[in-house]
Amino acid sequence: MLRRIAVLYHSLRERAVEEANWIEMQMRSRGVEVAIGNGWDLEVVERLCCDKQLVIALGGDGTIIHIARLAAPLGVPVVGVNLGRVGFLAEMTPSALHDRVDDLVEERFWTEEHTMLDVIHHSGDLVERFLALNEVAVTRGRQMHAVHVMATLDGEQFSTYTADGLLVSTATGSTAYSLAAGGPILYPESRDLLITPVAPHLHIGRSMLVAGDTVVSLSLASDRSGTMSVDGTDERPLIQGDTVEVCRSAIVSKFARFNPRRYFYSAIAARLK
Structure with missing residues (x-):
């Protein structure tokens, strides 16, 4: 009781x-x-x-x-x-x-457990940590041009996206920004991560599902500036040389159902x- x-x-x-x-x-x-x-x-x-x-x-x-x-x-x-x-x-x-x-x-x-993300933003000597429930986005922000975002998986370079943005989402986030960008829907208690480009330019515009224990690192591959956004609220400007490291958190968000x-x-x- x-x-x-x-x-x-x-x-x-x-x-x-x-x-x-x-x-x-x-x-x-x-x-x-x-x-x-x-x-x-x-x-x-x-x-x-x-x-x-x-x-x-x-x-x-x-x-x-x-x-x-x-x-x-x-x-x-x-x-x-x-x-x-x-x-x-x-x-x-x-x-x-x-x-x-x-x-x-x-x-x-009953209690439903949702995966969360640990996000580490490196900018020069500055290191900031965030906890995300939905997604981390690296986008063009208020700029009109596309951004070039390099995605690295477990230390290995995967791909460079030319797009309005790139998302790393949880299952919870799969029904939010990622869904609007054309991504699939994941079961709420799925522990996998979803990488989804936003309005990709001359690139295969498909989401990719990666194992939940994957460490995803995002960085800008050109001198065009961008913006990092955590759950659409915590925003930071990004320049070339900055990195955003994303991995599944040990913390889960619990919802009573x-x-x-x-x-x-x-x-x-x-x-x-």
């Missing part, structure tokens, strides 16, 4: 605040300790989630991804309640949440009609 949960929301969305207050009241009436706060405040999220059994995230896809990235190192499962267009990460709507309060309290759910394990296939069928 649940004893301690965190409820995190998008503070600028009135519906999210209302639903957060509602679930707080319902949980407290059932004897559950509830901590509630702004899901976009890093300090708040880390403080509220550190000793909780479950996190309820209310907002759009961006909010749910943001909260899931922060909750993952703490090992706390997330229930995504999507207040916008229902995506693949959030199986819950507010009305579904209202019907599942007792299931939450009694822990009648109520529907049967085969839910994903019916979700795909419904969204692709």
Whole structure:
């Protein structure tokens, strides 16, 4: 039985605040300790989630991804309640949440583990580390020209792509930017990685699936500048000589699920009609 949960929301969305207050009241009436706060405040999220059994995230896809990235190192499962267009990460709507309060309290759910990426950005003497849930993108950024991106797999040069960008995605990210770029959909708990070019120029425009333990290194193969983006939020400028190293993280993102394990296939069928 649940004893301690965190409820995190998008503070600028009135519906999210209302639903957060509602679930707080319902949980407290059932004897559950509830901590509630702004899901976009890093300090708040880390403080509220550190000793909780479950996190309820209310907002759009961006909010749910943001909260899931922060909750993952703490090992706390997330229930995504999507207040916008229902995506693949959030199986819950507010009305579904209202019907599942007792299931939450009694822990009648299973945990789905999503692969994450460790990303290391090298730029001169600067070394930065990031944790990604969806993908890492090396793109042309705001420039109008294509970029030349060299991809190295486990230390061996694989190919140089001339494209608007190159993505390294997880199974979670396979239903996001990679899907929009023409990539395939992977099962949520797949541990493999996906390399997908974005609008390739004079190049075979196909995604490639690589083993989950592959280390992928991306760099610019010409003096044209580019941009690195992690989950569409953390961005850094790239110049020739910079490298972006990507590998599967030991950290996984956990999502609490109520529907049967085969839910994903019916979700795909419904969204692709």
